[in-house]
C-alpha cells in the first residue's frame with residue numbers, strides 16, 4: 733500500500749479532494765493511505781510561527797527550518813523509510829513516467845511550502861524536488877494533490893476497468909488517447925464515426941491507433 737503523509741498549514745483545503753471519488757475509493761479499498769501533519773503544531777513561540785523574513789532583505793516570508801525539520805522528524809521517528817517530496821517550481825518537471833516509477837508500496841512525506849518560499853537548508857532533508865510546471869503557485873497543496881492523484885490512479889484496483897490506466901493517454905510513450913464517443917449517436921448533427929459501430933474490432937483498433945493524439 734502507498735502512504736502519503738502531507739505536511740501542510742491548509743489541511744482543510746486538501747481534505748475534500750482526497751475524500752471524493754477515486755481518492756476516496758482508493759482509501760476505502762485499502763490501496764492508499766493519506767495522513768496529515770499540521771505544520772502549525774511545530775511552530776515557534778506563542779504564535780506558533782512557522783515563517784520569518786529573509787536574510788539580506790526582500791519581500792515576503794520564508795518557511796523556517798525548525799518547524800519543518802521537526803515535523804518531518806516526527807513522521808520519520810515512526811517510519812524511518814519515509815521519503816520526502818517537496819513541491820517547488822525549481823524541481824524536476826513531473827510527468828507520467830515519474831508517476832509510474834514512484835514505488836506504490838512506499839511511504840512519502842509531502843511537504844507543502846507556503847508564503848514566498850522556504851529556507852534553502854530545508855533541501856537537506858528532501859529526497860525529491862518536484863515541479864508541476866513553469867508557473868508559480870501560492871503553495872504546495874495543489875501540486876501535492878496532483879502528484880497523489882496521478883500516482884494513486886495507477887494502482888491496480890483504483891480505476892474501474894483494470895485496463896483503463898494502461899490504455900490511457902501517456903501510458904505508451906507520449907501517445908495520447910484516441911477520440912471516444914458515447915450515446916447519443918447523433919448529437920446536434922455531430923455523429924459518431926461509423927467505424928466504431930461496425931463491430932469490426934480489427935478495423936476499430938486500426939482507426940484508434942491512427943487517431944491517437946501525439947504531444948506537440
Ligand code: ADE
Pocket residue numbers: 819820821862863864865866867868869870871872875
Ligand atoms: N509551488 C509553487 N509553484 C509550484 C509549481 N509550479 N510546482 C510545484 N510546486 C510549486
